[in-house]
Amino acid sequence: MKKRVQNGRERDLRNADLEIRRLEPEDAPALVRCVRRCYGGTYLHRDFYDPEAIRSLLQRGLLHSGIALDETGEVVAHLGMLLERVGDRTADMVLGIVDPQYRGQQLILRTGAVVAPEFERLGLIGVYQYATTAHEVSQKLTLATRSVETGMLLGFLPEATTSMQTSSAPPSWRLPAIMLYLPLATAPARTAHVPQRYREVVSDIHARVGLERRLVDGCADLPRRPARLRSMLDTPRARVRIAVAAVGAGLVPEVARRLRDPATRSMQIAQLDLPLSDPGTPAAVEALRELGFFFGGVLPEFCEGDVLRLQSVPSQQVDSTAIALVSQVGKRLLDFVLADREQLELRDCELSDPAGPSCHHQDAR
Numbered sequence: 001m002k003k004r005v006q007n008g009r010e011r012d013l014r015n016a017d018l019e020i021r022r023l024e025p026e027d028a029p030a031l032v033r034c035v036r037r038c039y040g041g042t043y044l045h046r047d048f049y050d051p052e053a054i055r056s057l058l059q060r061g062l063l064h065s066g067i068a069l070d071e072t073g074e075v076v077a078h079l080g081m082l083l084e085r086v087g088d089r090t091a092d093m094v095l096g097i098v099d100p101q102y103r104g105q106q107l108i109l110r111t112g113a114v115v116a117p118e119f120e121r122l123g124l125i126g127v128y129q130y131a132t133t134a135h136e137v138s139q140k141l142t143l144a145t146r147s148v149e150t151g152m153l154l155g156f157l158p159e160a161t162t163s164m165q166t167s168s169a170p171p172s173w174r175l176p177a178i179m180l181y182l183p184l185a186t187a188p189a190r191t192a193h194v195p196q197r198y199r200e201v202v203s204d205i206h207a208r209v210g211l212e213r214r215l216v217d218g219c220a221d222l223p224r225r226p227a228r229l230r231s232m233l234d235t236p237r238a239r240v241r242i243a244v245a246a247v248g249a250g251l252v253p254e255v256a257r258r259l260r261d262p263a264t265r266s267m268q269i270a271q272l273d274l275p276l277s278d279p280g281t282p283a284a285v286e287a288l289r290e291l292g293f294f295f296g297g298v299l300p301e302f303c304e305g306d307v308l309r310l311q312s313v314p315s316q317q318v319d320s321t322a323i324a325l326v327s328q329v330g331k332r333l334l335d336f337v338l339a340d341r342e343q344l345e346l347r348d349c350e351l352s353d354p355a356g357p358s359c360h361h362q363d364a365r
């Protein structure tokens with residue numbers, strides 16, 4: 001049992017008196033100290049190392065958090081919900097942490113209970129979570145809610161990331177994260193343009209989430225209109241995310257151009273979001289395979305409908321034998337993602353060497 005010496009007496013931290021409440025701007029420095037105790041300097045959302053940035057997120061109504069404080073006012077647990085824009089109907093759950101000295105007493109659930117009423121107040125229909133595969137704990141906790149696995153992002157967590165959950169050093173390769181969605185209210189029924197190659201996996205995700213979707217074929221070719229997209233660099237994660245607002249004729253050369261951009265070239269992984277409401281999405285999926293994009297997952301109701309997330313991750317950065325996955329669904333998603341990538345690699349190999357299979361693929365699994 002964890003003990004702390006206080007005023008010359010040992011104090012039992014398991015039964016410590018803790019205050020559990022919403023995060024307020026004045027708690028920001030104590031939250032930063034808690035992040036440092038839990039993650040050292042490796043937490044990827046850098047705003048959580050900057051009290052001023054935390055205060056700004058709170059003041060703009062973007063961050064809604066529950067915290068636990070010890071008797072000295074130190075933050076010892078946090079669970080937050082982060083909106084991209086005020087008025088959004090979906091949000092990301094962020095920074096689920098418990099000080100190593102206070103783990104194992106369901107503090108994360110207790111701080112989460114403070115955030116839950118905010119879901120209804122803000123009119124959210126769902127929240128996204130990205131659970132690490134470094135250990136099983138956060139997947140187990142998330143799946144104990146009504147959260148559903150919707151994707152597998154390879155290489156999402158850089159080598160140096162440490163959760164300090166285990167005493168072992170962080171792995172020397174980039175770990176995947178499992179994408180989960182917690183439905184909070186009934187989403188509107190919608191039409192989804194899903195490419196044939198992903199019909200089964202996407203229908204399964206829709207069914208598990210409980211989404212009413214009519215799957216229809218899209219157009220055979222990319223629409224003639226110009227493509228609209230924006231790219232966002234996530235430097236701590238060495239990731240570029242390209243969000244496509246409208247699929248159009250010049251999509252593939254434009255994505256290729258952005259990936260060649262000097263600032264983007266240093267990124268190790270790429271993710272590309274396509275709206276399933278766009279009839280051009282099935283043709284875009286096929287065309288983007290030329291650039292090495294394969295299946296990542298589905299973000300239900302991400303922006304006026306579901307988003308299909310593709311990813312491009314070099315094979316040498318995955319060792320799936322060392323990934324912790326607690327559910328059969330998670331394991332099936334990983335198998336699907338790896339098989340989709342392998343298909344791409346085999347095709348590239350055949351194209352580059354039509355005479356025979358002389359090239360050797362590193363086993364992605």
Ligand SMILES: CC(C)(COP(=O)(O)OP(=O)(O)OC[C@H]1O[C@@H](n2cnc3c(N)ncnc32)[C@H](O)[C@@H]1OP(=O)(O)O)[C@@H](O)C(=O)NCCC(=O)NCCS
Pocket residue numbers: 038096097098099100102103104105106107108109130131132137138141163164165
């Ligand atoms: C994941 C985390 C938030 C869980 O918080 P918590 O309030 O301790 O959770 P619980 O009390 O419900 O315990 C969950 C599991 O943690 C493990 N656990 C229990 N005591 C522990 C301890 N002292 N140290 C480490 N893990 C412990 C157990 O496996 C427990 O499962 P069990 O109850 O079935 O035995 C916390 O361990 C943490 O901050 N980890 C590092 C950061 C991290 O990985 N966050 C999630 C990122 S996706």
